[in-house]
Amino acid sequence: MNPGPVETSGQDSVPGIDEFSVHKGHRYFTVIIDPESRRPVWIGQGRSQQVVEPLFKVLKRQGIHPLAVAMDMWNAYTKSLMEHFPMAAIVYDRLHIITNANKVLNEIRRLLRRTETGSARHQAPQAHAPDSLKKAGKN
Numbered sequence: 611m612n613p614g615p616v617e618t619s620g621q622d623s624v625p626g627i628d629e630f631s632v633h634k635g636h637r638y639f640t641v642i643i644d645p646e647s648r649r650p651v652w653i654g655q656g657r658s659q660q661v662v663e664p665l666f667k668v669l670k671r672q673g674i675h676p677l678a679v680a681m682d683m684w685n686a687y688t689k690s691l692m693e694h695f696p697m698a699a700i701v702y703d704r705l706h707i708i709t710n711a712n713k714v715l716n717e718i719r720r721l722l723r724r725t726e727t728g729s730a731r732h733q734a735p736q737a738h739a740p741d742s743l744k745k746a747g748k749n
Contacts, residue, residue, distance in 0.1 A: 624645050624676065624677065624678045624679065624680055624701065625642050625643060625644060625645060625651070625676055625679055625680070626642070626643040626645060626679070626680040626681065627640065627641070627642055627643075627662070627679060627680070627681040627682075627687050627691075628640070628641055628643070628681065628682060629641070629657040629682075629684065637655075638655075638656055638657040639653055639654065639655055639656070639657070640653070640654045640655075640656065640657050640661050640662060640687075641653050641654075642665065645680070652665055657684065657686065658686050659686040659687075659689055659690045661686075662686070662687060662690045662691075663690055663694075666690060666691070666693075666694035666695070667694070669694075670694060675695055675697070675698070676695060676698050677697075677698060677699065678698055678699040678700070678701050679691055679695070679698055679699075679700060679701065680701040680702075680703060681700065681701070681702065681703070682702065682703050682705075682706045683702055683706045683707075683710065688700060
C-alpha cells in the first residue's frame with residue numbers, strides 16, 4: 611500500500627498514531643491524527659511496522675519532519691518512527707503510562723507480599739515461658 615500525499619497542519623505539528631480494531635479485535639487499522647484538526651489524515655490496514663513505513667516515507671518526501679509524535683507504547687510504531695525521524699520526540703499517551711506503571715507496582719506488591727510471608731515462615735518460633743514460671747511470677 612503506497613499512501614498518497616498526507617495533509618497535516620505543518621512540520622511543527624505533533625501528529626498522533628494509534629490503532630483501532632474492527633470485528634472484536636480480529637482486524638486492526640493504524641490511524642494518523644492531525645492534532646489541529648483532530649481528524650484522521652491517514653488510515654492503514656494492520657498495526658505493524660510495515661504498515662507505517664510507507665507513510666513515514668511519504669512524510670519525508672513531502673519535507674515533513676515532525677518534532678514530536680504522540681502514540682501509545684506499541685513497539686512497531688516506536689521502532690519505525692525512530693528509524694525515519696530519529697530526532698522526533700515520542701510523547702506516550704497517559705493511559706498507557708498509567709496502565710504500565712500500575713502493572714509494575716502490582717508486581718512489586720506481589721513480590722513484597724511473597725517475601726514477607728516467606729520470611730515470616732522462616733523466623734524462629736517465639737520462646738514461651740513454661741507454665742511453672744508463669745505461676746511463680748504471680749506470687
